[in-house]
Amino acid sequence: MPHRPLARALAALVALFTAALGAVFLPGTAQAAATVNYVALGDSYSSGVGAGPYDWSGCLRSQKSYAPLWAAAHSVTSFRFAACGGAVTADVIDDQVAALSSTTTMVTITIGGNDAGFADVITSCRFGSTSTCTDAVNDAKAFATATLPDRLDATYAAIRQRAPNARLIVLGYPRLFETTSCGWLAMSVYKRTILNEAADLLATVIAGRAGAAGATFVDTRPYFAGHGVCGADPWIRDVSGVIEAYHPDADGYRYGYLPALTSVTG
Template sequence: MPSTPSRRAAAVLGAALALTGLGVPSAAAAPPTLDVVNLGDSYSAGIGTGGVRAQPWDERCLQGSGRDHVAALDDHPRVDVVLDAACAGFRSADVAVLAGTPAVAAALAGADAVTLTLGGNDVGWGEFVTRCGTRGDPEACEELQDGAPARIAAAAEAAGRTVAAVDDATCGQVVVLGYPRLFDARRDSALITAERAAELNAWTDELNAALEEAVTAEGAVFADVTDRFRGHGVGARDPWILFEPGGQENLHPTERGYLSGYLPALRGELARTR
């Protein structure tokens, strides 16, 4: 990542500290605004918050229409989300292509922080859930799980390449947010048995670990949200992961999941931005 002048680093830190209420002495000048660019897949795009809308700059880019961690962050008086270009369905390579377009590249060049989720679509979690669910195909599920390590390794490698490209395009800190475990594995649910849920949760942990290793090697920081979502998967008494029969936004965080799971993790990392 290109080096930044110490004056700018101090200014960014001051703005980030304000996010957690630590602030600076009242006699000091007000901290500047923290300029943030948001990229990534559906977990960065707020899918699951109560509706989907196309973005005016590209009707193929779909984002959630409800309130998520990015919208809440943008409401902070010292934060400006200058560009929210996360799109549902994006793989790591799609994020890299978008980051190279003139408008996004210009935003990245002036950003103090870049936030994103990526890697899940490269693995293809939807296929795992379909094949391993209660209405799935046990044999196909076993085949998928046999191939999971290779899929995860490839996804992490692709994420690392994308983060390297983003990092080269910005002087800001790149923050990669991980994925929550989707299921409550303490009991069977209509969607999946507890045994299969535990297996898929374990693969989520493996993906998060691989992503962390890949993106931190490229200068990013990784924010794990697993503990924040613990006890709130599909099948829990208080689920933060959406699942409704026939729902188009299933297996994404609800508004509560974004605001209580992702937002605190993101604020914590931005508070350490230098």
């Protein structure tokens, strides 16, 4: 008789432990815990420009971009690829956030480079004089510090509004150049240096606004170190294609962007 309360307590403890194990290993529960509804937003650095081949959407989306590669490797519940080459912050707000919903659990984005005039700056430096390049870079840096922050804030807020339950991951841009010698047709070391400095400033601005929005910022520059234009093993295209110039190639997305994203998601 005196032992019955203890026996009942032990039995209750065993039942509780068994129920807990059942909750952990029950197939439906495990599937619910692993649910990932992923939406990839952003510009050409997310759509996969430079990797090819592209779909027929007009957005130059490639399955070799980091977003579909990540989705394939993680067996996501759903994946929507809304990133579009040439996109600016207004395009994300006006068009791309429509892909989001309250069931979205993860959002990635690269944005801001086109707002700051990425294409015009690169063109000015690649084909213009040193002074033309310097002026273009300085204009872009001024825009990045004075105007871009508000645009990024509005973009991240729009994402939060449409996908309040999602983790927002903001990926930065790589440095495009190595400053080693790479032939007389290449841009000068000075031009490459100031372009890299502009990339550093852009990374600082984007990281700051992402942090203010409660998003996770992923700095991709370390992952591309040594693999810029003029490197021994470049993952950034030079002027090999008008549209693809100065974008990552397939290796850049697979070995640069994808590991960078995986570093914060597992």
